[in-house]
Amino acid sequence: MGLLTILKKMKQKEKEVRLLMLGLDNAGKTTILKKFNGEDIDTISPTLGFNIKTLEHRGFKLNVWDVGGQKSLRSYWRNYFESTDGLIWVVDSADRRRLQDTRQELDALLLEERLAGATLLVFANKQDLPGALSATEIREALNLDNIKSHHWLILGCSAVTGENLLQGVDWIIDDIASRIFTQD
Amino acid sequence: MASLYVKDDAPAFSDLDQKKTEMTDKLKLREDERLAQIDQRREEKESTEAKDENTKYFTENFRSLKNEIEAKLVECEKIPKTKLGEYFENVSLNISKLQKFLADSTLYLPKYEIRQAQETISKLQNELSEMKEKMVPKKKFAFKSKKKTAAKAPEKPIEVAPAPTVTKVIELNECNFADKNNEELTKSSDELNNKDVSLARLNHCTVKLFGAPSAIHINKLQDCTILCGPVSGSVFIDNCVDCKFVLACQQLRIHHTTKTHFYIHVTSRAIIEDCNTVEFAPYNLEYPNLDSHYEVSGLNKARNSWDDVDDFNWLASDAKSPNWNILDVNKRVTTWK
Numbered sequence: 244m245g246l247l248t249i250l251k252k253m254k255q256k257e258k259e260v261r262l263l264m265l266g267l268d269n270a271g272k273t274t275i276l277k278k279f280n281g282e283d284i285d286t287i288s289p290t291l292g293f294n295i296k297t298l299e300h301r302g303f304k305l306n307v308w309d310v311g312g313q314k315s316l317r318s319y320w321r322n323y324f325e326s327t328d329g330l331i332w333v334v335d336s337a338d339r340r341r342l343q344d345t346r347q348e349l350d351a352l353l354l355e356e357r358l359a360g361a362t363l364l365v366f367a368n369k370q371d372l373p374g375a376l377s378a379t380e381i382r383e384a385l386n387l388d389n390i391k392s393h394h395w396l397i398l399g400c401s402a403v404t405g406e407n408l409l410q411g412v413d414w415i416i417d418d419i420a421s422r423i424f425t426q427d
Numbered sequence: 428m429a430s431l432y433v434k435d436d437a438p439a440f441s442d443l444d445q446k447k448t449e450m451t452d453k454l455k456l457r458e459d460e461r462l463a464q465i466d467q468r469r470e471e472k473e474s475t476e477a478k479d480e481n482t483k484y485f486t487e488n489f490r491s492l493k494n495e496i497e498a499k500l501v502e503c504e505k506i507p508k509t510k511l512g513e514y515f516e517n518v519s520l521n522i523s524k525l526q527k528f529l530a531d532s533t534l535y536l537p538k539y540e541i542r543q544a545q546e547t548i549s550k551l552q553n554e555l556s557e558m559k560e561k562m563v564p565k566k567k568f569a570f571k572s573k574k575k576t577a578a579k580a581p582e583k584p585i586e587v588a589p590a591p592t593v594t595k596v597i598e599l600n601e602c603n604f605a606d607k608n609n610e611e612l613t614k615s616s617d618e619l620n621n622k623d624v625s626l627a628r629l630n631h632c633t634v635k636l637f638g639a640p641s642a643i644h645i646n647k648l649q650d651c652t653i654l655c656g657p658v659s660g661s662v663f664i665d666n667c668v669d670c671k672f673v674l675a676c677q678q679l680r681i682h683h684t685t686k687t688h689f690y691i692h693v694t695s696r697a698i699i700e701d702c703n704t705v706e707f708a709p710y711n712l713e714y715p716n717l718d719s720h721y722e723v724s725g726l727n728k729a730r731n732s733w734d735d736v737d738d739f740n741w742l743a744s745d746a747k748s749p750n751w752n753i754l755d756v757n758k759r760v761t762t763w764k
Contacts (some may be wrong), residue, residue: 288695372623374600
């Protein structure tokens with residue numbers, strides 16, 4: 244490896260951010276990822292396993308891990324916790340019946356030691372549906388105001404229209420950057 | 428001799444001198460060009476070498492990591508049962524590390540290498556899940572994580588209590604049918620188009636949703652027939668028994684459902700989890716306005732993977748899951764009333 248490549252890689256490493264995207268099945272994790280990356284969202288199948296995307300955004304290199312949310316996959320989530328800088332928790336805002344499930348799963352994650360330093364962004368997804376609960380309602384249902392252990396923010400968004408995706412990612416990057424890349 | 432000649436013939440000298448400078452200039456120019464070319468070639472060569480070097484570095488490391496994982500997969504048969512969970516987790520972690528290494532290297536790798544490496548990783552993952560299936564059948568799935576969260580829940584007993592009342596109020600979406608017996612329930616496209624719909628706790632009902640909703644959530648249906656137009660987004664079905672679903676959608680997830688027939692048009696892939704005796708056939712619903720509803724939904728009529736179902740409880744890729752089947756042509760309902 245040439246010196247230049249090494250220098251280049253070090254420079255990149257400096258602004259590398261690892262984001263872990265989790266949530267119940269049917270929340271829209273893969274759709275958010277693909278929409279954010281400008282890909283086609285009409286052919287997405289339920290995720291059997293995981294997707295990883297490396298995106299360049301505002302000079303940051305984002306490694307985004309999108310892990311399937313089916314019940315049978317949730318026990319594998321912990322394999323992806325290591326060195327996560329930001330956790331993006333995605334909620335299907337129209338799935339009123341499973342709000343308790345999503346709250347329980349999130350509560351369990353927040354107790355995880357390996358996620359202790361991670362910034363939390365909650366996406367109240369599917370705001371394009373008329374029956375979707377608002378971000379405020381989701382915030383109450385998930386009892387987010389009780390979270391003292393993590394920096395967090397909840398945003399209503401729509402993976403179909405793209406609404407608020409950029410704002411959310413910008414926020415989580417800014418929050419992570421202010422913690423990690425202080426020398427800049 | 429030359430100097431003599433020059434002295435004698437002055438005009439010839441200046442002429443020759445001019446020629447000489449012209450010639451040296453020309454030669455110098457050519458020499459410069461040649462040197463520049465050499466430099467250029469050298470640079471080109473160096474850069475390709477650097478690339479080769481990077482690729483070589485990657486392939487070597489990648490191969491050794493891969494061999495390590497493969498060796499671990501073979502060795503797992505010697506590991507005592509009690510330690511298998513931890514062992515597999517470790518292997519899976521190694522695979523993620525390999526994936527990360529690949530992701531980091533995509534910058535300088537040729538496309539072909541990336542694809543090859545990606546295939547190798549998927550193969551390893553498949554091998555791992557097959558091994559898991561073989562060594563620790565089934566019981567590793569699902570319910571463990573629930574038990575864990577249940578165990579953690581009592582930490583906040585005060586909040587758990589009032590929660591159900593909240594959910595009861597907001598449990599159903601605005602557009603819904605719930606708690607009905609022996610009824611025929613119908614909604615028109617005006618009520619359905621671009622809406623999200625809930626069906627819950629229905630018994631012996633026929634539900635006609637002739638429109639193009641955005642999403643449907645279905646829970647606890649027994650002995651029902653659901654006839655539905657094209658759904659632009661996802662359909663989520665949970666806890667159904669002895670039902671017939673006729674629906675078109677982009678995504679279909681089916682959970683805890685048994686003895687049920689699905690006549691579907693799905694543009695991605697349907698998935699089942701914790702299901703058995705579910706059978707699939709192609710969508711065959713017809714009603715006046717169906718085509719215009721297809722247009723509203725934006726579903727691609729040409730793409731239908733009704734017979735390509737993923738079972739999340741069956742990860743072996745070389746054998747089909749026994750939990751689902753294709754519905755026998757002779758047993759299919761051809762007209763819906």
